[in-house]
Amino acid sequence: MDSALGGIDRETEYDESSLVFLDDGEETDDNRGLKTALIIMSVFALICVLVMVIKLNFTITTVEVIGNEHYTTDEIVKMVCSSELEKNTIFLYIRNLLGNEEEIPFIEEMDVDIVSPTTVKITVYEKALAGYVEYLGRYLYFDRDGIIVESSPERIEGVPFVTGLKFDHMALYEPLPLEHKKDIFKLILSITQLLTKYDIDIDSIYFSPDRDITLRIGNVDVLLGNSDFIDEKINRLRFLLPRLNGRRGELHMENYTGEGDKFTFERSR
Incomplete structure (x- = not known):
């Protein structure tokens, strides 16, 4: 009898180190990994839905x-x-x-x-462009204050090409290096505005050393002379241009005094 009880005691002995005790709320590694995966998938799905909503509606x-x-x-x-x-x-x-x-x-x-x-x-x-000059193979565009605002290899239609001005250096965002530059730029701007007002397209504006003005329109050079009566000269020019279509030569308007003067056209051979 005692020996039997002793056998029972031996069978009911356990190694406590092999037991795992779980506190309330404690998760296993498998459960934790599953929840993490579900969170990641949910976030990814939410992002996909958000992207689709943005793409479809915005x-x-x-x-x-x-x-x-x-x-x-x-x-x-x-x-x-x-x-x-x-x-x-x-x-x-x-x-x-x-x-x-x-x-x-x-x-x-x-x-x-x-x-x-x-x-x-x-x-x-x-950018408001008053005109442009050519320098070292490029076209330098300047504004009404004479500041060089752009350098480009291309010409822009509708912007006057200004020739006859002398300079030995150029710098972007700097004024054109000219004597009496304020008067020149004011005159260029005035001519540009008048040409726009009277819907006259020109190829270039030439300033002589004496500041006389010549407009190049196709094969015709229009000699305006100085800036006196410049408004009246350009106003009269718009009525003369249709008669000069297809011609080659010089239109002399430099002696205009504002008193009904006649203009002469000298053909080129």
């Missing part, structure tokens, strides 16, 4: 461009929305907040307004 479909003359509307749109990200109004809004310091030739500034989640309005402010 993709730019309509762009309005105003103020552009040098660049076409398509060129302006490509500058502003050059990548897929930039075709999204949310990204475009954030980029505008951070600022865009990219220099674009002939453009002073561009304002991008988010009209709606799918519509953008771009307002272009181009």
Whole structure:
């Protein structure tokens, strides 16, 4: 009997070191890993849904461009929305907040307004160009104050090509190095405005050493002389040009006194 009880005692002995005790709320490694995976999958699914919502509802479909003359509307749109990200109004809004310091030739500034989640309005402010000169194989464009604002290998239609001015150096964003430059630039700007007012297209403006003015229009040189009566001369010129179409020579207006003078045209052989 005692020996049997002793056998039972031996069978009921356990090694406590082999037991694992779980406190309330404690998780196993498998459960913890499963929850982590579920969280990651949920976050990923949420991101995917968010991306789809943004893509479907904030993709730019309509762009309005105003103020552009040098660049076409398509060129302006490509500058502003050059990548897929930039075709999204949310990204475009954030980029505008951070600022865009990219220099674009002939453009002073561009304002991008988010009209709606799918519509953008771009307002272009181009640099005011009074004329340009040629120097070392490039064309240097200057504003009404004579500041060189752009250097380019291309000519722009509608901007006067100014010749006859002498200079030995140039620097971007610096004034043209000329004597009496304020008077010259004021005169160039005045001529440009008058040509625009009377819808006259010219090829170039030439200033002689004595500051006499000659306009080159096709194969005709228009000798305006000095700046006296410049408004009246250019006003009269617009009525004479149709009669000079296809001709080659010089139109003499330099002796105009404002009292009904006649002008002479000297043909070139």
